[in-house]
Amino acid sequence: MTDGVHPQRGGPDAEPAAGAGRTRRSDATRAAILRAAQARFAADGYDRATIRAIAADARIDPSMVMRYYGSKEGLFAAAAEFDLRLPDFAGVPPERLGEALVGHFLTRWEGDATLPALLRTACTNPGAAERVRAIFAGQLGVAVARVVADPTQAPRRAGLIASQLLGVALTRYVLRLPPMVDIPPADLLTWLAPTIQRYLTADPTQARVDP
């Protein structure tokens, strides 16, 4: 990638006048490519998802993908844009933070195939793995740090929470372990909330949960 922006070979990419809401004629194509790419990356992972297949799904020529996204990596970067959209948990009582966190993740994931795609790819693609690390160290990390007493313990607590939440995403959406696929979201919330709550607030010197 020698150029930071899409090459747009025909000439300079400068918008003519209004900076914001201007729509180009090719935006529909761009969107179609992105939609097809998200679906293919989610279904097949980075390596097995070919530009030719994505282009065929979007009913355009493979070279259009290169023109609009520069390279396969650039396309993936655009397709795997992902925001946890963590809300502000300031108004949540401390003993219900686990429930709130799990609930947010479950509703965020059901019906959005971006995270499974990112997860699939992150298992083999170093760039995608770095992206996942950044998301969970950044977005989740700071959210946890805001509600945890001892700030030195925040990264470890966030890591443990990520391990459980990503474990659910992995087994439910990627590997599709039957028992995990079958659990209704409400039951899942009931099971997971206490785990996250404990990772969030339990005394780290504890040896065992009380009987």
Next chain:
Amino acid sequence: MTDGVHPQRGGPDAEPAAGAGRTRRSDATRAAILRAAQARFAADGYDRATIRAIAADARIDPSMVMRYYGSKEGLFAAAAEFDLRLPDFAGVPPERLGEALVGHFLTRWEGDATLPALLRTACTNPGAAERVRAIFAGQLGVAVARVVADPTQAPRRAGLIASQLLGVALTRYVLRLPPMVDIPPADLLTWLAPTIQRYLTADPTQARVDP
């Protein structure tokens, strides 16, 4: 795969006399291929690990891989053979089952790169995913069923346990989230044991862990 066994093109593969401990001259090569394959599959995943690279690591010709393992899929099947080696937990007091399970998994994983390899590949390769499903539904599932009171709840409990354990394997060995990589195994055991214990024995109708 038309033949269940390695083709061995030169002729029939029948051992001459003694059925068991007979060692062929090529066993060293076979082992070298397998070792190189496990390392490459673990590091790169199925798609990015090429037969040529594996053969180069093992200092042999790529065609030898085909002769001994039939195809890339056959090689992976041999390299990703994985047994959880779950012991018999009959002698463990019920309230320490979580600790025993987590401890076994941690010692089983540290120093054996086979599971990360399998996990990496399972994210994109349907055959490997099926293998992981079989391992956790089979080996872990029956172990859990033996110690759980209500047998109808066993699969769900096993699924939740798998979600936490695989989540740890994913974040610690595959994605390498820094906070998860840095936790010493002893601390990890302390944090995870209560979670697994709860998935194993807690009342499913509970709403929340007691404060």
Next chain:
DNA sequence: CTGGGAAGTCAACAGCCGTTGGCATACGGT
């Protein structure tokens, strides 16, 4: 010593991949 089969080497094939440059077309401002 000799023949035969196993072990290993070499070069090549066919296929798919990401990527590129050239060319036709349709649009929109003037």
Next chain:
DNA sequence: ACCGTATGCCAACGGCTGTTGACTTCCCAG
């Protein structure tokens, strides 16, 4: 109506992949 430009298609290149077949070398039983 004109023309520059954005949009799109086509054909192709070079590279890498799994896989194959023929060839040489080595070992060991007879």
